[in-house]
Amino acid sequence: MSEIRIDEGRLVDWASRAIATPSFTGSEEAMAELMRETFLDLGLQVQWQQVEEGRANVLGTLPGSGGGPSLMFNGHLDTSYSGREPWLRHVPGFQPSAFVEDGRLYGLGISNMKGALACYVEALRALADGRVRLRGDVLVAAVSGEIEKAQWGDAQGAEYRGYAAGSRYLVSHGGVADMCVLGEPTESKVVLGHFGSLWLRISTRGPFVHTAFSEGKRDENAIVRLRDVLDAVLEWIPTWEGDPENAYRGAKAIVNVGAVEGGFGWRVSRTPHRADLFLDVRVPPTKEMATARGQVLDLVRDLAERFPEHGIEGEVYVTAPGAEIAEEHPLVGALDEAHAEVFGAAPERDVTRWFSDASVLTRYGIATVNYGTSTGLLDTVKGENLEIDGLVKTAEVYARVAMKVCGVA
Numbered sequence: 001m002s003e004i005r006i007d008e009g010r011l012v013d014w015a016s017r018a019i020a021t022p023s024f025t026g027s028e029e030a031m032a033e034l035m036r037e038t039f040l041d042l043g044l045q046v047q048w049q050q051v052e053e054g055r056a057n058v059l060g061t062l063p064g065s066g067g068g069p070s071l072m073f074n075g076h077l078d079t080s081y082s083g084r085e086p087w088l089r090h091v092p093g094f095q096p097s098a099f100v101e102d103g104r105l106y107g108l109g110i111s112n113m114k115g116a117l118a119c120y121v122e123a124l125r126a127l128a129d130g131r132v133r134l135r136g137d138v139l140v141a142a143v144s145g146e147i148e149k150a151q152w153g154d155a156q157g158a159e160y161r162g163y164a165a166g167s168r169y170l171v172s173h174g175g176v177a178d179m180c181v182l183g184e185p186t187e188s189k190v191v192l193g194h195f196g197s198l199w200l201r202i203s204t205r206g207p208f209v210h211t212a213f214s215e216g217k218r219d220e221n222a223i224v225r226l227r228d229v230l231d232a233v234l235e236w237i238p239t240w241e242g243d244p245e246n247a248y249r250g251a252k253a254i255v256n257v258g259a260v261e262g263g264f265g266w267r268v269s270r271t272p273h274r275a276d277l278f279l280d281v282r283v284p285p286t287k288e289m290a291t292a293r294g295q296v297l298d299l300v301r302d303l304a305e306r307f308p309e310h311g312i313e314g315e316v317y318v319t320a321p322g323a324e325i326a327e328e329h330p331l332v333g334a335l336d337e338a339h340a341e342v343f344g345a346a347p348e349r350d351v352t353r354w355f356s357d358a359s360v361l362t363r364y365g366i367a368t369v370n371y372g373t374s375t376g377l378l379d380t381v382k383g384e385n386l387e388i389d390g391l392v393k394t395a396e397v398y399a400r401v402a403m404k405v406c407g408v409a
Contacts, residue, residue, distance in 0.1 A: 003130060004126050004127070004130060004132075004396050004399045004400060005126060005129060005130070006122055006123075006126050006392045006393075006395045006396050006399075007122065007125070007126070007129075008388065008392050010122065010125065011118055011119070011121075011122040011391055011392060011395060012100070012105060012388060012391075014038070014118050014121055014122070015098070015105060015110065015114060015115060015118035015391070016098035016105070016107070017034065018031065018034065018109070018110075018114040018117060018118060019096055019097070019098040019105075019107030019108055019109060019110055019114060020096055020097060020098060020107075021034050021096070022079075022082070022083075022096045022108070023077045023078055023079055023109065024078060024079055024081070024082040024159065025078040025079070025144075025145060025147050025149060025158070025159050025160075025161070025162050026054065026055060026078075026145075026157065026158030026159030026160070026161065027054055027055065027158075027159070028054075028055045028056065028077040028078050028144040028145070028166075029054050029055055029056050031077040031142075032048075032055070032056040032057065032058045032077060032142065032144070035058040035060070035077070035117070035142040036048060036058045038060075038121055039058065039060030039140070042060065042062075042121070042124055042125065042128065043062075043128075044060035044061055044062055044124075044140070045060070045061040045062075045063065046058065046059070046060055046061075047059040047060075047061070047173075047174065047175075049169060049170065049173055049175075051144050051145065051165065051166055051169045052158060052161075053158075054158060055144040055145065055158055055166070056144060057141065057142065057143045057144055057166050057169060057170050057175070058141075058142045059139060059140070059141050059142075059170065059174070059175050060139070060140045060142075061137055061138070061139050061140075062124060062127075062134070062137065062138040062139075062140075063137055064133075064134045064135045064136045064137045064138070064406055064407075064409070065133055065134070065135050065409040066135060067135045067136075067407070068134060068135030068136030068405075068406040068407035069136045069178040069179065069330075069405055069406060069407075070136050070137040070138070070139065070177040070178045070179075070406070071136060071137070071138050071139070071177060071178065071179055071180070071181070071331075071401070071402055071405045071406055072138075072139040072140070072141055072175070072176075072177035072179070072180040072181070072361075072366065073116075073120040073123075073138070073139070073140045073141070073180070073181050073183065073398065074140075074141045074143065074167065074170075074180050074181070074182050074183075074357055074361065074368075075113050075114075075116045075117045075120060075140075075141070075142055075143070075182070075183055076113060076142075076143050076144070076145070076146030076147070076166065076167075076357065077117075077142050077143065077144050077166070078144055078145060078146060078147050078162070078166075079108055079109035079112070079114075079147070080109075080112055080147050081094055081108065083095045083096060083108050088383075091381070091382065091383040092106060092382055092383055093106040093107060093108070093110075093382045093383020093384045093385050094108050094383040094384060095107070095108055095383070096108045096109075098110075100388070101382075103387060103388055103389065104385045104386060104387050104388060105385060105386055105388055105391070106382055106383060106384065106385040107383075107384065107385075108383070108384060109384065110384050110385060110386050111185045111374075111384045111385065111386050112184070112185055112384070113183060113184055113185065113372065115183075115185075115372070115373060115386045115391055115394075116182075116183025116184070116185075116372050116373070116394075117142060117183075118391065118395075119183060119372075119373070119391060119394045119395040119398055120140050120183065120395075120398060121140075122395040123395045123396070123398035123399040123402065124138070124140070124399075126395065126396070126399045127399055127402065127403075132403060132408060133408065133409040134402060134403065134406040134407065134408060134409060135406055135407035135408070135409050136178075136405065136406030136407060137177070137406070138402050138406060139175070139177050141167070141170055141175050143166030143167045143169075143170050143357065144165065144166035145158075145161050145162050145163075145164070145165030145166040146162060146163075146164060146165075146166060146167065146356070146357050147162040147163075148162060148163060148197065148320075148354070148355050149161075149162040149163070150162065150163055150199065150317065150318045152201075152317055153261075163197075163318060163320045163355065164320065164355075164357045164359055164360040166357075167357040167360045167361060168360050171360060171361065171364040171366070176364055176365075176366060177366055178366070178367070179329070179330075179331045179366060179367045179368070179369075179405065180358075180361050180366050180367070180368040180369075181331070181335070181368075181369060181371055181398065181401060182356050182357060182358055182361075182368055182369070182370045182371070182372075183370075183371065183372035183373075183394070183398075184354075184356050184370045184372050185372050185373060185374060185386075186350060186352070186370050186371055186372050187350075187373075187374045188339070188343070188347060188348075188371070188372075188373060188374065188390070188393075188394070189347055189348045189349060189350035189371070190332060190335055190336070190339075190347045190348070190349055190350070190369060190370075190371050191349075191350050191351065191352050191369065191370035191371065192249070192324060192325055192326075192327060192332070192349060192350075192351070192369065193248060193249060193285050193322065193323065193324030193325065193351055194285070194322050194323060194324075194351065194352040194353065194354060194355065194356055194358065194370065195248065195251075195253065195254075195282040195283060195284055195285065195322045195351075195352070195353045195354075195355075196282070196283045196284075196285060196289065196292075196319075196320050196321040196322035196323075196355065196359060197280060197281070197282060197283065197318060197320045197355050198280075198281045198282075198283050198289065198292050198293065198296060198316060198318060198319055198320075199258075199278065199279070199280055199281075199316070199317050199318035200278070200279045200281060200296050200300075200314060200315070200316055200317075201276055201277070201278055201279075201314060201315045201317060202229055202233070202276070202277045202278075202279070202300055202303065202312065202313075202314050203274055203275065203276045203277075203311075203312065203313050203314070203315075204222045204223075204225040204226045204229055204274070204275050204307075204310045204311055204312055205222055205225075205273065205274055205310065205311025205312075206220050206221050206222030206223075206224075206225060206271060206272065206273065206274070206275075206311070207220055207271060207273070208270055208271060208272070208273040209270065209271045210269060210270060211268075211269045211270070211271075214271055217271070220271075220309075221271050221272070222262055222263075222271070222272045222273060222274050222275040222311075223262045223263060223271075223272055223275045225275070225307070225309075225310040225311075226260070226262060226275040226276075226277055228307055228310065229277055229303055229307070229310065229312065230257070230260075230277055232303055232306065232307075233257070233277065233279065233299075233303075234257075236299055237255045240253055240255055240281065241253050241254055241255060245284075245287065246283070246284055246287065247284065248284035248285060248286060248322070248324075248351055249351045250351070251351040251353065253281075253282050253283065253284060253353075254282045254353055255279055255280065255281050255282065256279065256280040257277070257278075257279060258278045258279060258280045259276075259277075259278035260275070260276070260277055260278070261275065261276045261278075262274065262275030262276065263275070279296075281296055282353050283321070283322060284322060285321065285322030285323055285324045286322075286324075289319040289321050292319075293316050293319060296314075296316065297314055297316065299314075300312065300313070300314030320355050320359055321359050321363075322355075322359065323356065323358035323359050323361070323362040323368060324362075325358075325362075325367050325368060325369050326367075329367050329369075330405065331367060331369055331401075331405060332369060334400075334401045334404040334405050335347065335369060335371055335397070335401055337400075337404060338396075338397045338398075338400035338401045338404060339371075339397050341400060342393050342396050342397050342400070343393060343397075347371070352370070356370055358370060371397075372394060373386055373387070373390040373391055373393075373394040374386065374387060374390055
């Protein structure tokens with residue numbers, strides 16, 4: 001196999017440019033422009049996909065000589081945070097300004113997942129430097145709208161359109177390959193599968209009454225009624241999490257009580273007509289979403305029977321399936337080999353309960369594995385960061401995987 005040399009300075013420089021290009025969900029176009037400029041500089045074929053106003057995908061293709069499988073590297077442009085959030089404004093690593101400290105690169109979006117995009121770019125540059133010609137095509141898809149968020153109620157618009165919005169557009173507009181590596185931050189572990197996500201709203205109703213006339217009616221208050229529902233839901237959660245049918249590769253399912261809404265802060269002189277409880281129910285990739293939907297709505301029906309006066313109703317408003325790849329798939333074998341060559345030992349396996357665009361890609365027959373460098377998300381004082389040595393090694397792994405999968409001409 002040809003020698004691969006990763007240029008650390010070049011990698012860090014490009015990653016720093018990416019950090020300095022804000023790309024909060026719904027406003028990814030400036031980052032897409034950087035990707036297009038970079039792909040053109042690399043001599044790739046470039047396809048610009050205008051997903052909607054202000055956001056785009058960019059697909060760069062390095063054509064092979066023919067006769068080999070095609071490999072996609074996929075990464076999202078949008079960041080989990082904008083850095084403008086009141087609780088993040090003071091955290092330097094959550095700002096669009098890169099800095100290096102103690103061998104780590106800090107900055108907004110570096111771990112999720114501009115670091116992976118930087119590794120894809122550097123891997124292709126290293127292949128070009130080594131004059132490596134591949135038989136199969138290599139595609140790099142930089143997509144918008146992956147972050148786990150969805151429109152609901154008054155939260156409407158592009159900044160709320162996540163959950164694979166970009167990759168869904170990608171695969172329906174030519175962005176397909178035989179297999180794909182997703183560089184989500186997996187701590188250099190090979191993620192063979194991850195859970196999907198189902199979001200459920202459960203609502204209660206109550207009379208809309210002025211405080212002065214609410215005496216003796218507290219039990220009818222929609223928020224007070226929601227307390228009964230929450231207690232019942234907390235009883236139900238362990239049955240979902242403990243059900244072997246909801247486990248996957250030894251990992252249990254999990255449910256989050258994600259939000260509560262009710263009443264009007266500007267008018268607490270009225271009892272609310274409605275209160276809402278929101279749940280994030282994680283679903284194993286082995287369970288069909290329609291089955292999971294039916295099961296959580298059974299919970300709602302049970303609650304309505306238990307509390308007939310509460311006006312209970314339910315709504316499922318996100319169904320994002322999980323994804324998995326077979327242990328024996330050639331891409332997994334190529335990753336194992338490349339990781340061992342770079343790190344000196346075989347990679348560990350992992351199952352995660354977060355969502356990735358593998359959810360959509362696998363539905364188009366693109367076998368997808370998540371594999372990326374460490375998260376660096378645990379530093380709540382300095383913010384997002386990645387170890388630079390980890391970035392360098394991950395870029396080399398990606399280059400080696402491309403050679404193994406696509407074949408060298």
